[in-house]
Amino acid sequence: MPGGLLTDLYELNMAASYLRHGRNRTAVFSLFVRHMPKDRGFLVAAGLADCLEFLERFSLEEADLAYLAETQGYGPDVLEALGRLRFTGDVWAVPEGHVVFAGEPLLEVTAPIAEAQLVETVLLNHITFQTSVATKAARCVLAAGPARLVDFAFRRTQGIEAALAVARASAIAGFAATSNVEAARRYGLTAAGTMAHSFIEAFPDEEEAFTTFAADFPGRTTFLVDTYDTLGGVRAAIAVARRLRLPGPIAVRLDSGDLAELSRATRRLLDEHGFTDAQIFASGGLDEYAIADLVAAGAPIDAFGVGTKVGVSADAPYLDSAYKLVVYAGRPVMKLSAGKVTAPGAKQIFRGEHDDLVGLRDEPAPPGRRLLLRPVMLSGRRVAPPEPLSVPRERCAADLARLPPEARALRGPTPPPVRETPRLAALAERVRREVCRAAGITTRATRR
């Protein structure tokens, strides 16, 4: 997809004005989440890979410029300058898979302001969406304990591209497989899936449907048992598996009804008939809350298929993310709009054992703390090739394991403290005073 017009019009208007007046000096923009959504004790960073791919390809084509000339009346000088634009800046970012919190920069862009401004919309889009989904998926992983998770979201995401991104984000969060075949191919994931109710209905009866399917996929047969009556379906699956002497362990999928009760009854039936290695797969409107309830009820479920509610992060379908100018032409800046104050300066996250400090990028790291933001693009070029998905996946598992219980809680969690370093706090106070003086504001509530 061409990159140049994938932006909000105001970005182009501002870029046009900057270019026209030769005001295209270096800016630093910081992308962060202002507040944690309800019931979120952590976020899982995701979306950076798509951001870098976008930045590498960014340019306005002839057709883009012609459209702008016709509809926006930009002059030839501006159009020529827009046509020459590429992304030539630096990007520092939190690598995908890391756990982060509100107020921490996920990504910072340092570039001539016209470039940095034009890419805002797409960077915010990828990071906001993919971080919200990776977070939701990680909560399911925490809820499921040892049970495996499979991404079933394709049919309910916001389009095809979204379905691919959801499969990838949930793999980063620790999902074992996806039903999305194109995503499996593209990202090297395991594709998983069995049959739908329609398959059963296309046969005169359930047992004939099961027999046909098992003969076609003998080593890995999962029977969908709830089309007519769940326990009747389990009995039919057992009968077919016996008759065909299937080589591999079978599985049954429960997709409706009281999953706790049905899974227990199904387990009993399977065990009574000697299918002690048969697995029980559950699906149907599940999310981390439902999974946690099933786990708490001792439901003997080996794997969960989760779709819709993870695919749209149903209980927190967006993050309050922002991309804010923090430095222009070497001058730290900040915004004082009601409820939307931003801290100035290029930043760094200093992660400790029990808390995070957000400070200035160029201040020395406090002892014993890790730096979370790393340079990922310099002068418009990646510093390294794209990571294989196993890398952010391991990063996420390690960070989730280190999270304190109060941050992992599904309901009413408390994220670890995130505080400013004294240097950042002092800079923010100095800039606030300067801004107020320049704007002629004499009194002003304190910053936060």
Add this chain to the structure above:
Amino acid sequence: MPGGLLTDLYELNMAASYLRHGRNRTAVFSLFVRHMPKDRGFLVAAGLADCLEFLERFSLEEADLAYLAETQGYGPDVLEALGRLRFTGDVWAVPEGHVVFAGEPLLEVTAPIAEAQLVETVLLNHITFQTSVATKAARCVLAAGPARLVDFAFRRTQGIEAALAVARASAIAGFAATSNVEAARRYGLTAAGTMAHSFIEAFPDEEEAFTTFAADFPGRTTFLVDTYDTLGGVRAAIAVARRLRLPGPIAVRLDSGDLAELSRATRRLLDEHGFTDAQIFASGGLDEYAIADLVAAGAPIDAFGVGTKVGVSADAPYLDSAYKLVVYAGRPVMKLSAGKVTAPGAKQIFRGEHDDLVGLRDEPAPPGRRLLLRPVMLSGRRVAPPEPLSVPRERCAADLARLPPEARALRGPTPPPVRETPRLAALAERVRREVCRAAGITTRATRR
């Protein structure tokens, strides 16, 4: 994007089985929303255009087949049959922009079952997502009354493709413009946008920023006034407009704070200084509820920018949609899974003045009722070229105007009644008995 692997694995497994056994007879699948989400009294149908484009191009390429051979072990006979597949079926659908309700088919596919099954995932995806967003956007249109609406969702949708679809769906629902430049170009919409807070901050002070911007865009200057202090910003905008003697009417954008109070104070300031034709534009976390509150408070706002909450349909981020087999090889079928019962047979919606009837496609239309489902694709070919966006837009405006007040209500609405025709009810009862008999179920709760 290639089409063949854009599906859930189980669709391919089922198709493989059907093809292998020569069981690829004609099926009818019905796509509908089971239940209205909370606070939805109507839905606006959208997503059909993308469905038809997908169906027209559907095929599995060599690389798709190689991937399936390697990872799924499909045999050469199945791979060859999959490689020959194209979508050759018929599609009947509710045209985009029409108001519909739960239980009504939005789209029905009649095709050899392998084809009909393979396209399920993408059809459900487009219709579910775009219908949910068009519905949310239409609620904003109803709330805003005469005020104009602008789509600001690009930065918070689930990816780029989603942002384009949201711009289109909100245009169908009646939005006046979009900030998304690529969407504006692609769909012939009006692009709208002004400046961001970063623009103001990149200048020594607000007045210099305003002066530069107004000189660049003299005929259509909208000043963003809340970077430091909203009413101070309005005064600066007035000063700049006077000094530069701007030719067109100006506008100011309020993006934070108490929008009702600030819009009234802004209106007074503008009027006192003779800018009675200046417009007030409001944005910042708005949705239909916030817009309705502002309208009820008499806030003098001329246009609303709405983004995030419409872009993800925040209070109802998905629809409980389904794509269910209703006929196979001439035999009406239905599913009896707990809470997921489906009515058999190819259907039609008969719309009356005050209610809808859902009946069988081949039964005579009850007198005085309109047929909502129309053939849009026959034997894999569209019956007409894609509609210009003005057509679904007018359809939506007309249908919204006819909605009763209790269905238009933003909170606790009541949709008009949707009932089954006696013929559909009789068929459902007959098929239910047959299915129960075949499955050996003797007692069963009634269908709904």
